[in-house]
Amino acid sequence: xxxxxxxxxxxxxxxxxxxxxxxxxxxxxxxxxxxxxxxxxxxxxxxxxxxxxxxxxxxxxxxxxxxxxxxxxxxxxxxxxxxxxxxxxxxxxxxxxxxxxxxxxxxxxxxxxxxxxxxxxxxxxxxxxxxxxxxxxxxxxxxxxxxxxxxxxxxxxxxxxxxxxxxxxxxxxxxxxxxxxxxxxxxxxxxxxxxxxxxxxxxxxxxxxxxxxxxxxxxxxxxxxxxxxxxxxxxxxxxxxxxxxxxxxxxxxxxxxxxxxxxxxxxxxxxx
Numbered sequence: 001x002x003x004x005x006x007x008x009x010x011x012x013x014x015x016x017x018x019x020x021x022x023x024x025x026x027x028x029x030x031x032x033x034x035x036x037x038x039x040x041x042x043x044x045x046x047x048x049x050x051x052x053x054x055x056x057x058x059x060x061x062x063x064x065x066x067x068x069x070x071x072x073x074x075x076x077x078x079x080x081x082x083x084x085x086x087x088x089x090x091x092x093x094x095x096x097x098x099x100x101x102x103x104x105x106x107x108x109x110x111x112x113x114x115x116x117x118x119x120x121x122x123x124x125x126x127x128x129x130x131x132x133x134x135x136x137x138x139x140x141x142x143x144x145x146x147x148x149x150x151x152x153x154x155x156x157x158x159x160x161x162x163x164x165x166x167x168x169x170x171x172x173x174x175x176x177x178x179x180x181x182x183x184x185x186x187x188x189x190x191x192x193x194x195x196x197x198x199x200x201x202x203x204x205x206x207x208x209x210x211x212x213x214x215x216x217x218x219x220x221x222x223x224x225x226x227x228x229x230x231x232x233x234x235x236x237x238x239x240x241x242x243x244x245x246x247x248x249x250x251x252x253x254x255x256x257x258x259x260x261x262x263x264x265x266x267x268x269x270x271x272x
Contacts, residue, residue: 002106004029004269007235011209011263017050018207018265019058021103030103031265032058033119033207035179038094038170041086049097053079057099057180068103068114069192072180075101080182090182093173098181102205104269111195111203111271116178116186122204122223123195130224134191139177140258143169144217147256159258200271204230209264210238213245213255235266 004024010016017034034050041049060075061068079098080090089095100117113121115134124130138144143165150158159166173179178189204226212225229238246261248254 002027002269002271004267005235006267007210007239007265009209009239009264011261012259013263015048015051016263017048017054018209018263019051019054019099020265020267021058021062022267023062026062027106028061028103029105029203029205029267029269030058030061030101030114031119031205031207031267032102033100033117033209033263033265035098035100035181037088037097038167041088041095041097043086050099052082053097053099053180056082057101061101061103067192068105068112069187069190072101072103072114072116072190073187076180076182076184076186079180083182093171093181093183094167096173096181096183098173098179098186100207101180102207104203104205104267106197106269106271109197111197111200112192113195114190114192116180116190118177119205119207122206122226124201124203124227125199126201127199130227132223133193133195136221137177138217139172140169141217144256147252148215148217151253151256158252197271202227202271203269204266205269206266207262207264209262210242210266212242213249213257215254215256217256230268235268238266239264 006020006022008020019032021030032054034054036048036050056078057075064071100119102119102121103114105112120136174183174185180186
């Protein structure tokens, strides 16, 4: 019996740019972390580009049929169309808004997984093994390494000092890492796989706002820990744990990151 719970919490800004898909009837689940352009685009109704992108992709995945990777192509084209309609200059990635996507669809004994960007699918198998079947790319690792170095050197206003590096990182979208921002090159970073449900116990899908903070950017992620925390009291326990650590570091010096806390979304799918 498949069951799922989800969490969708706003970060420090006024608008939650994440989107969540938790459709038990169609057995489609996903999280989408919107990223606004660096030119501060707003729609006529006051929505940011990140919000628009994440909800476009969520809506396409929630209604379309076919292979997930083909649905992703359609969703990416829909973002590009919205950018064109908004009169956005598409010559630079700094102007594009986009979103990550991590989606799971269960059909019979098969779980189909799709991933683009740094939202991640974590699978726990019945033998206790925990993996990220589609891997995980930390697109901000170089910036976070510098952040750690600057903090350790006693520098102030670290984010401002790293402005050029942050802009360069955005320019690397769909070159060094994947994001769904309407660029046709996005599909070069689409990843998909099918797993047998008979081998799976549960699947956790999270945006980076649910990542457990690390003091050392190069430390390996302990994906087992995510399930250990969730086993105590579900997604709310994981959310509370992450926020407790973040709020204990309001100056962003112990745990390098861009803001005190980000939008946070997750879906926990229990398979059996």
